Amino acid sequence: AQKVTQAQTEISVVEKEDVTLDCVYETRDTTYYLFWYKQPPSGELVFLIRRNSFDEQNEISGRYSWNFQKSTSSFNFTITASQVVDSAVYFCALSDMDSSYKLIFGSGTRLLVRP
């Protein structure tokens, strides 16, 4: 069965610190997609990144970077030089053929960036 685990329930850092949010997934499919979403207090889920299972290249977008490792079934997200505006709940999600491509979310990690 598919599963996404975000073991860190809450992380608190001081502004300008780097922070890594962990995501471990389980799937039997060889073709699958991984996502990260940000949910600010307003409630709307904001898409951050999508990765397919055949592309293990790490990606960097500004202060954000993602490390995809199939060997450990992990898709970790790092924020460099965190800012107060990064405070939100971050969700990792999996989509595969077995689940008919619906999004299976982890439980989320609440990030608090203190000034």
Place this chain on the structure above:
Amino acid sequence: KAGVTQTPRYLIKTRGQQVTLSCSPISGHRSVSWYQQTPGQGLQFLFEYFSETQRNKGNFPGRFSGRQFSNSRSEMNVSTLELGDSALYLCASSSHGWDRNNEQFFGPGTRLTVL
């Protein structure tokens, strides 16, 4: 391009009543998915509609139903409301649905409170 809109944004109902939530996807998008978010269960998939047909359904009781109109707008209905139905209901649209290269764009959600 306008984003996903959901109405109403907030709703208060009492046990036993029924409720209808509405979602208008991004123009041109034909797939609409619904998710329920609660503190205890997290984000859970309800169902997906594509071209007026339900193509995927999550593990929710029959009290939860939905439909999609020819203009891709979708409604979900919950009958005989229970206290546990209190949640944030999120709608997501994507252009094709089965092509997982298309990310899902989420609306702001409808927060339902059942008293």
